[in-house]
Amino acid sequence: MDTVNSLKIKKIMGLYLVCTLTWAAAVSAEPVGGTNHLSESIQYLLDFVKTSDCIFIRNNKEHTAAEAAVHMQRKYEHFKDKIKTPEDFIRLTATKSLLTGKLYYVRFKDGKKLTSEAWLLQALEAYRQEQN
Numbered sequence: 001m002d003t004v005n006s007l008k009i010k011k012i013m014g015l016y017l018v019c020t021l022t023w024a025a026a027v028s029a030e031p032v033g034g035t036n037h038l039s040e041s042i043q044y045l046l047d048f049v050k051t052s053d054c055i056f057i058r059n060n061k062e063h064t065a066a067e068a069a070v071h072m073q074r075k076y077e078h079f080k081d082k083i084k085t086p087e088d089f090i091r092l093t094a095t096k097s098l099l100t101g102k103l104y105y106v107r108f109k110d111g112k113k114l115t116s117e118a119w120l121l122q123a124l125e126a127y128r129q130e131q132n
Helices: 002-028 034-050 063-081 086-093 116-131
Strands: 057-058 059-064 105-107 113-115
Touching: 034 063, 034 086, 034 116, 057 063, 059 063, 059 113, 063 086, 105 116, 113 116
Parallel strands: none
Antiparallel strands: 057 059, 057 105, 105 113
8 A cells, every 4th residue: 555655646746846847947938939039020020110111100290111110119128028029019119109099000102001010910920921
């Protein structure tokens, strides 16, 4: 009986150890793809904005692509600690005004208008496809 109970206790302790180590690894893990991947994705999005030929509309005022990229970079510095994914970056820096709550838009040369969030999510998806 003692041998059977001893084996059961060892199995339970082993399972506990595996679960604890798995939990510790998950808690301390970097974001999916790692910090470098996050930085590369954010830099890609900033460059994508900066080199676009769109007009950016923020609080009903038009801005150049370069101005929009500078604005996003400033917001990124402000929210850096809260940004864990490229989607966080888009949501916190390129979706809406912190002051007015108004959505940001991009207007293309053909006059079509789209929220900057939707536009950047499409760009992020295309970037991820290129990386695979």
